[in-house]
Amino acid sequence: NAGVTQTPKFQVLKTGQSMTLQCAQDMNHNSMYWYRQDPGMGLRLIYYSASEGTTDKGEVPNGYNVSRLNKREFSLRLESAAPSQTSVYFCASSEPGSGREYFGPGTRLTVT
Amino acid sequence: AQSVAQPEDQVNVAEGNPLTVKCTYSVSGNPYLFWYVQYPNRGLQFLLKYITGDNLVKGSYGFEAEFNKSQTSFHLKKPSALVSDSALYFCVPKGSNDYKLSFGAGTTVTVRA
Numbered sequence: 001n002a003g004v005t006q007t008p009k010f011q012v013l014k015t016g017q018s019m020t021l022q023c024a025q026d027m028n029h030n031s032m033y034w035y036r037q038d039p040g041m042g043l044r045l046i047y048y049s050a051s052e053g054t055t056d057k058g059e060v061p062n063g064y065n066v067s068r069l070n071k072r073e074f075s076l077r078l079e080s081a082a083p084s085q086t087s088v089y090f091c092a093s094s095e096p097g098s099g100r101e102y103f104g105p106g107t108r109l110t111v112t
Numbered sequence: 113a114q115s116v117a118q119p120e121d122q123v124n125v126a127e128g129n130p131l132t133v134k135c136t137y138s139v140s141g142n143p144y145l146f147w148y149v150q151y152p153n154r155g156l157q158f159l160l161k162y163i164t165g166d167n168l169v170k171g172s173y174g175f176e177a178e179f180n181k182s183q184t185s186f187h188l189k190k191p192s193a194l195v196s197d198s199a200l201y202f203c204v205p206k207g208s209n210d211y212k213l214s215f216g217a218g219t220t221v222t223v224r225a
Contacts, residue, residue: 042202
C-alpha cells in the first residue's frame with residue numbers, strides 16, 4: 001500500500017496563476033481532507049469530502065475549490081493564486097470508526 | 113465544538129530524561145483523542161489514539177499517553193527521550209459525532225544530546 005500520495009511535492013506560482021494539487025489514497029477510505037499548514041498555526045481544514053460525490057467547506061475555503069473525482073482521488077484547485085496561499089498543503093484520508101487520519105507527504109507551494 | 117490546548121509551545125529536555133507533552137481538550141460527546149508527530153519537513157505520523165478502554169494508551173516509538181476524563185487531559189509521555197524525538201507534536205481531539213479532527217499549533221520538542 002502506498003497510503004496517501006500527493007503531487008507535486010513542490011510548486012512555485014506567480015500571482016494569478018492556477019494549479020491543481022492531486023491526492024490519491026489506496027486504503028478504500030470514504031473520507032478525505034485538504035489542510036494547509038502555516039508556521040505557528042497548526043493545520044487548518046480547507047475542504048473535506050465525507051464520501052464519494054460530496055464535498056464541504058472547512059475553516060479556510062476561500063480561494064480554493066475541490067473535486068472528489070472518485071473514491072480514491074481528491075483534488076484541490078487554486079483558480080487565481082495569491083501570496084497568502086503560500087503554505088504547505090496536506091491531503092489526508094480517514095479510517096472508518098475512529099476517524100484516525102492518514103496524511104500524505106505534503107506539497108510546498110510558494111506564490112510570488 | 114471541539115478544541116485543544118497544548119500550554120507549552122516548546123519543551124526542551126536532555127537525552128535520557130523523561131519527556132512529557134501536555135494536552136487538554138474539549139469535545140462534544142465522547143472523545144476520540146490522537147497524538148501525531150511531525151518531523152522537520154515531513155508529513156504527520158500517527159503515534160497513538162484513545163477511543164475507549166484502558167486509560168493508559170501505548171503507541172509507537174515508546175510513547176504513551178494517559179486519558180484523564182475528569183481533568184479532560186491526554187498528556188503524552190516517554191520515559192527516556194532520544195535526540196531523534198525532536199519534532200512537532202500535535203494533540204488532536206475529535207468528538208464521536210464530529211467529522212473532522214481539530215489541530216492546534218502543537219508543541220515543539222527539542223531533545224539535546
